[in-house]
Amino acid sequence: MDPTSYDVLIIGGGLAGIRAAIAVAETNPRLKIGMVSKVYPMRSHTVSAEGGAAAVLSKDDSYDTHAFDTIKGSDYLADQDVVEAFVREAPLEVVQMEHWGCPWSRNADGTVAVRPFGGMTTWRTVFAADKSGFHMLHTVFQTSLKYDQIHRHDEAFVTKLLVENSRCVGVTAIDVRSGQMYAITAKATILATGGLGRIYAFTTNGNICTGDGMALAYRAGVPLKDMEMVQFHPTGLPFTGILITEAVRGEGGYLLNNQGERFLKRYVPNKMELGPRDIISRAMTTEFEEGRGFEGPHGKYMHLDVRHLGEATIDRRLPFMRELGREFVGIDIVKDPIPVRPVMHYMMGGVDADISGATLMKGLYAAGECANVGLNGANRLGSNSLSECLVFGAAAGRAAAEQVGSLAAAGANPIEAMLKDETKRVEGGFLDKKGGDERIAEIREDMQHSMDEGAGVYRTKEGLTELTRRLDGFRERFERIKIDDSSRVFNTELTAAIELGFMLDCAVAVAHSALAREESRGAHARRDFPERNDEKYLKHTIAHHTEAGPRLEYRDVTLGKFEPKARAY
């Protein structure tokens, strides 16, 4: 059998992708599985997740409460059928992770412990100290090594989806080490490429979070959903954007302004530090604007104070935070408050997918942050995303495994031709391109700063219109890029150029979707339309790719037993 032909191909080796691969293997052990990652899987950005994974585990908790918290948190833009399914699956996935060896933190009796998290009405976030994502990723990755039918293509960079008769039949990829382009075919393909944070300058996201899967699907004709919904996490370290976990507040940390005041009493009086991220980020922004932030060399900031928790609790529950403070800020959080400010963190928007991860294209699925299955709506609650990767990674894996039995393999001839075309595009358009005077990094930095300015915590029509205009300019400049590196071997300038193209396409979708939604809902806060407008916008934004720019449609949200109400905490 051809070593680059699979039953199921997974693009991305983070938590959702690996969970999907294992689900395929468990559903049908005879299927041949390919897993492509542009890095080694354990480098995937899941590794940076800190706080934990939400699941109903305690007797005092209920599926209904987790569902309601999630739906209220989403500002009613979540699809309620999806949320209901999610809350039922999440506890099983958390136990599965435990059986695979994840070192969840424990209660004194040895049972799995939970901690409070923002927007959750009860304690339901399981955690591995403050390195939950790291432990979960290494656990699933190491567990995946026991399945010989999972074939990895590490450091392979996907450039395009192969589409034959409106069906996804695989991808073209660059083997980064050799520079060779090749086709990988599959009966079903699952996108699990993670987030898009690098379209912003100030982000918690790693260098690899460039929206590859979103752009691949979008260009192939699969729409992106709710791309205007961008989460700003309240607590990033100034300058680096390193994430300081919400668990710091879950464990009892205070957010203080320059008056030493717990200012959240004016914004989320019943929740205080455990309010949802969108509201706290706006509260901090307002405080900054009204002169109650600290001024630092890297902008305004607040204090996040855990000194009253004591060294023992900090070392047991938040050891990584202490390490990050010591190494990257030069402070000891046992003795010093942590400087923090809102930072772009997560895309609620993503590839339009249904409850099993299926997209509108036959043979193509999506899971994890790159997907929008309708779970997070306009604002994701902290600790729902690690659970989402598990639940919907597994769902997509099972659905794909069940579908492939009825599908024939892709034909060889059109694949050859498609590979040839794509090789020509990549080599001609980048590597062997003559002329050009634009540096990739300069366009990228301009895009990032423009996104920070135009599509940040608060948005306006003027700002977003200006952003779309600038993005058009960056796309024109992108046509004139020059690449210093002509080598085929490990050419990271080539992959950075392709990533920039992906990011520009996604950024345009973000800007246009945000401009068109003339209301404020969840993370999408318009100064010119400060109210939520259920009559007009209790709908998903569906962005279709066209040469002229995104074509937007709207789709009704799936409601259920929770009637949309005013959202107060």
Added chain:
Amino acid sequence: MTATKRITIKATRFDPDKDEKPRLQTYEIPFSDDSMVVLDALNYIKGHVDGSLSYRWSCRMGICGSCGMMVDGVPKLTCNAFLRDHWPRPITVEPLNNFPVIRDLVIDMDDFMHKLKAIKPWVIRKQPVPLGGGAFVQTTAQIDEFRQFSQCINCMLCYAACPVYGLNNEFLGPAAIALARRYNVDSRDEGLGQRLPVLADAEGVWECSFVGECSVVCPKGVDPAKAIQQTKLDTTMRFVLPFGNRD
């Protein structure tokens, strides 16, 4: 405003298609912020001076394990090696020692990926445990048995520091043995017997001459040297125990 300070970076350049051997290339770049790390300097070079410099990085917060390099001869994560600790002296950045070099600062770590699989880094049970029974009970004291070994980020600094691996790359090496230990002492695992043959092999724990450099350079506080010594004891016990107890 005072003029921006500048700092000199000497980085290894090597393209196997063009170069017979690696060479150092010198770049002088602005050192504009005290918070800058060696990785920021490399990113500045790649972005604004020479786009052909190749290296790996992602999280920039010391957890993904991608950006390990030799910084003035010491294996370090470049995302937390600060320029201010070196300035005004120049900084030499080279690929990690003891590995084949693919390009510039990029090493070939496939050898480790094979060794990782060889030690079976997953929970092994004699009988499958159904999910319906819920999570295992595991006390914090039991987690403390393996906690530090589970902190390994696979950054390869310990292999770069290990003189034994430098002489014989068949040696299983510090991180792989620490990860084997991580599972061997996990109360949920029953796989010691399956892992011991690899660990006790000629290229396993007994190759270690207990220099201990691995534990010194580990950025995450893992003590692979301790894992190796403890595992030596496991391999010995196996031969003194009666057959029935050897799993």
